Amino acid sequence: DAKTTQPPSMDCAEGRAANLPCNHSTISGNEYVYWYRQIHSQGPQYIIHGLKNNETNEMASLIITEDRKSSTLILPHATLRDTAVYYCIVRVANQAGTALIFGKGTTLSVSS
């Protein structure tokens, strides 16, 4: 699976949009981009994933560049409860025998 690069930390004001970048310049054509987050010491929580097109769900939006070498997770109106470590992962979906490899992620701090 391709490796990803994320900034170690970011700050965001409550109510503003949080834009978390991720570089995955070696991504293959059949690899998806996944985002998870981990609040305090809880188990990580799935946020969203996508292949080529931008995706949106009730939690966030995922913007993938046309060349697919980078992506941005957008939390449209960050709250204090969004303070967490955010992990960007790329992997092949539906491929037996592969595993999700987590990096160190980005620590997002939302302040009032």
Place this chain on the structure above:
Amino acid sequence: NAGVTQTPKFQVLKTGQSMTLQCAQDMNHEYMSWYRQDPGMGLRLIHYSVGAGITDQGEVPNGYNVSRSTTEDFPLRLLSAAPSQTSVYFCASSRSGGAGELFFGEGSRLTVL
């Protein structure tokens, strides 16, 4: 559904002792995995399984054994605990092949003295 259940939540061991961390899921997921998390290190994959009877090593498998006799259970065994295995351990499961969303347990905090 209970989701992914890990036991125990906390455990203290002495060096050289053995123990098993239990993981069970009730979602009929084929894929299960174990991660460990150390401060500043993110999550590192220990072992994973794509179905009953099938297991494979992850990034940091040394010192750990696993087995998958049923779809529901995926225990992680420490045969001779070492202080370096002090960590928080997470079990996760997902649909076939590990595709889609991974569901995580609440974690097991292990301290080896």
